[in-house]
């Protein structure tokens with residue numbers, strides 16, 4: 001089959017890690033008789049430099065015309081990047097937010113998985129890690145505080161800024177369904193996270209989740225307050241299967257969860273709408289400090305490409321081949337610098353490799 | 367001196383732990399020639415049972431008439447408590463929110479401190495713990511999503527719920543000053559946490575914090591995005607001295623930080639306004655599952671009483687005496703069940719004690 005893949009290389013390490021993902025996809029194409037036709041899409045800082053805005057209408061049109069979009073990362077160091085002084089709606093992140101909204105990518109899947117080979121990188125105590133953990137965060141991505149009305153104005157000489165958190169029942173229902181659907185393919189447990197003891201939007205969230213849950217009698221579900229969830233992720237991450245939550249809470253908790261696994265350079269993500277289309281990107285950022293050095297870990301991007309094969313193209317076997325190849329190189333002891341053993345751990349059988357070499361190794365094993 | 371102390375025993379383990387804090391205060395009174403006159407204040411579930419509402423105007427008046435208020439904890443198990451089915455504004459938590467707002471308690475101080483004696487209870491790896499950490503969260507407590515306008519209504523047959531996040535420059539300035547003031551008494555570092563790449567309120571936050579920072583040239587400060595902060599707390603908590611943030615982010619991050627220390631049963635908190643008045647309470651909840659069993663850890667409440675002596679009564683020496691007594695009993699090996707060594711750790715020299723015995727031990731050592 002032929003697939004049109006939009007490619008957002010972006011800023012920082014983005015171009016380097018995307019190159020490796022394409023390398024692996026090309027190997028899949030060869031081996032399984034597919035063809036991936038890439039079209040570059042400008043977004044983020046590089047788009048600002050070229051066009052003055054972080055995402056042009058033309059770029060959105062190209063994304064819409066693709067079967068799926070693979071992304072590296074966007075943005076620069078908040079304090080030093082040349083885009084930091086621009087108005088917020090002109091900054092790199094604004095491009096990403098606009099793309100999410102324009103393509104209606106409301107369902108953000110963020111796996112938080114502990115790789116056994118990398119357990120020593122996990123910041124938690126060995127007895128908490130136990131035999132590992134494997135969570136999926138289902139974050140609502142096109143509503144809430146991110147896209148509500150906002151305003152900064154002076155009232156009687158006092159500057160006041162307001163953001164609005166709004167959800168309607170339909171927005172909650174469609175993301176809740178996605179959460180329960182994915183739980184059915186996993187360990188059949190949903191933890192819905194809100195702040196229902198304070199927020200109206202959370203009370204509506206809770207009510208709709210309870211309605212949706214009725215259609216999934218096999219799934220065990222629970223409600224958890226967001227402050228408690230932030231604690232439980234550190235105390236006992238094993239208890240979680242699917243965490244279902246709104247946009248801002250999902251932003252905070254998914255970053256916490258990925259750090260708890262110690263595998264942030266390894267974690268992929270998918271942003272989906274109601275069609276087969278999806279935007280696939282690593283969980284980590286653009287890491288401007290190591291850009292251009294050839295040392296960034298491409299695995300999260302390569303695994304994002306695997307998610308693309310699975311969710312947008314229904315190529316389960318091919319996705320699995322990539323995931324197995326990643327596990328294989330880890331087993332063989334290959335590591336980029338970010339996942340090297342901690343000081344004091346053994347380095348026997350471990351080989352440090354750069355970005356391109358890691359891509360080669362995975363492509364070879366596909 | 368004579369001090370009027372309002373006492374909110376509250377629900378769950380509240381009455382048990384407050385009893386021990388009073389025991390320790392009475393010992394202080396004896397030894398240093400003070401007198402603490404306690405007046406009970408009904409709040410939370412027990413107030414609902416007695417009066418139908420979680421906090422009466424009379425209770426607020428009593429609090430206002432006190433020099434400070436010491437609190438146990440309020441609320442029941444979210445799923446099973448008899449108050450769970452009530453309208454949100456009638457539930458136990460609503461009493462606490464109303465008290466915070468009525469008394470203008472805008473500055474919430476939450477220490478997150480690792481007790482060396484309890485380092486084995488810390489969920490983090492030993493090399494991350496290093497020689498321990500000691501953070502102070504300064505959370506804004508009377509603004510933001512907690513107290514903005516909210517509304518749930520049907521628009522064209524679709525239920526929509528809205529909460530509002532508003533801050534004005536004065537609200538930000540006064541809490542920022544508190545954050546920098548406390549940093550001056552500590553390691554002189556402030557990390558201001560916001561989501562300025564998305565929220566207008568966060569951009570105003572950042573701007574005002576920068577203005578306030580100018581008055582504290584000795585304090586190093588930085589801005590950090592909330593998602594990144596949730597990661598950094600797990601990855602490297604040692605980097606933090608004072609974390610300064612708005613209400614909802616502070617709710618989430620302070621719970622995460624206290625869990626990261628592994629000492630949640632040990633952590634106190636203070637909620638202050640522009641006067642010497644303060645509300646002092648343990649960071650943990652009402653733990654209905656262990657209420658009445660005499661096993662709850664009273665230390666967080668006892669340390670909250672110490673904070674009361676320091677911040678509301680300027681009794682630094684007396685506060686220090688309590689803190690030293692707590693360290694002493696830990697050193698002598700006394701532990702309530704929640705801070706007993708992990709399975710596999712040595713229990714040599716460790717004695718498990720109940721709530722009242724722990725209170726006695728600390729009072730004796732004051």
Ligand SMILES: CC(C)[C@H](C(=O)O)[C@@H](O)C(=O)O
Nearest residue numbers: 075093096097251563564593
């Ligand atoms: C870049 C930023 C706007 C974005 C977000 O907050 O959603 C990022 O943190 C993420 O989680 O994808």
Ligand SMILES: CC(C)[C@H](C(=O)O)[C@@H](O)C(=O)O
Nearest residue numbers: 197198227441459462463617
């Ligand atoms: C009980 C609840 C309303 C409260 C809050 O969210 O502020 C609690 O979680 C806290 O942190 O004191």
